[in-house]
Every structure is written in structure tokens, then in C-alpha cells.
Amino acid sequence: MSELNEIISEQLSMFIMGFALIIVVLAIVLMIQGAKIRKMRRKYEAMMNGNGIEDLESLLIDLKNQGDMLEEVQREQKTIIEAAQVKLRGMKSKVAVKRYNAFGERGNDLSFSLAIIDDNRSGVVLTSLHNRENSYIYSKPLEGGESQYPLSPEEKEVIALASQQS
Secondary structure (H helix, E strand, O other), X not given: OHHHHHHHHHHHHHHHHHHHHHHHHHHHHHHHHHXXXXXXXXXXXXXXXXXXXXXXXXXXXXXXXXXXXXXXXXHHHHHHHHHHHHHHHXXXXXXXXXXXXXXXXXXXXXXXXXXXXXXXXXXXXXXEEEOOOOEEEEEEEEEOOEOOOOOXXXXXXXXXXXXXXX
């Protein structure tokens, strides 16, 4: 037992020094944490006591109301855009022209067919037939790329050309 007491008394000073070092490190950590908490408390009190904001609850309510108004405006704009897209699909925006010689060897390429259609291939085909004495213009309505009147090969070709446009 005396040997054990000797070992303990020899190591006691080292043991006390180790504990003292640990206590000093913990005290430093405690002071650093205390400073951080004081800084955070000051920021919290400044936020809750003023800076132009009467209370946080009214600020949050105002922000929610503004967000709701923005969502309503966005819904209205989405409706307007969808209506504009529907109108655009119905607009006659695809146009194609083909010039040709309607009467073979007599004359030049003075005859033409003009197709004005929309995305659904509805619209009109205008055809002008020109010879030396007269010029005739015909108009044929289109629904889905077809007409109730017979279409010439040139008119079918110009409808196909107009349909290929994007």
C-alpha cells in the first residue's frame, strides 16, 4: 500500500496541473460563449424594441397581404396570357404565294395563288388567273385545309407551303 501511496504522491502534482489546465480552458470557453450570448441578446432586443417596426406581428401580416395580392395579380395575368394564346392560334398568320403560268405557252407567270391560314388550316385561298385579255380573281374559304369548292393543284400546293410555316 505504501508503494501505491508513493505513486499517487508523485503523480498528484501532475494530476492537479492537468485538472487546473482543463478548468482554465473551460473558463475561457465559458467567457467566449457569454460574450456571444450578450451580443445575440443585444441584437434581439434591438429587433424587438424598434428600428422603425412597431411590432413584428403587423409586419408579418402586411407581408402576407402583399404576397396574396401578388398571387392574385399573377393569376389575372396568367388568364390574360392564356386568352392571348387562344387568339393567336386563331389568327391568320401563315401566308404563302405561288406564281405560275395558268395558260401554258401564252403569257408569263402572271397568275398566282395566295393562301392565308391559321394554325388549324382555316382561312382563305385567293387565286388570280391572268391571260392577255382578262384577269379573274377567285376566293375560296378553307376549313381544316379543305374547301367546299374544288381546289386546283397550285392552290393545294400553296396551302401546304403556308402550313409548313411556324
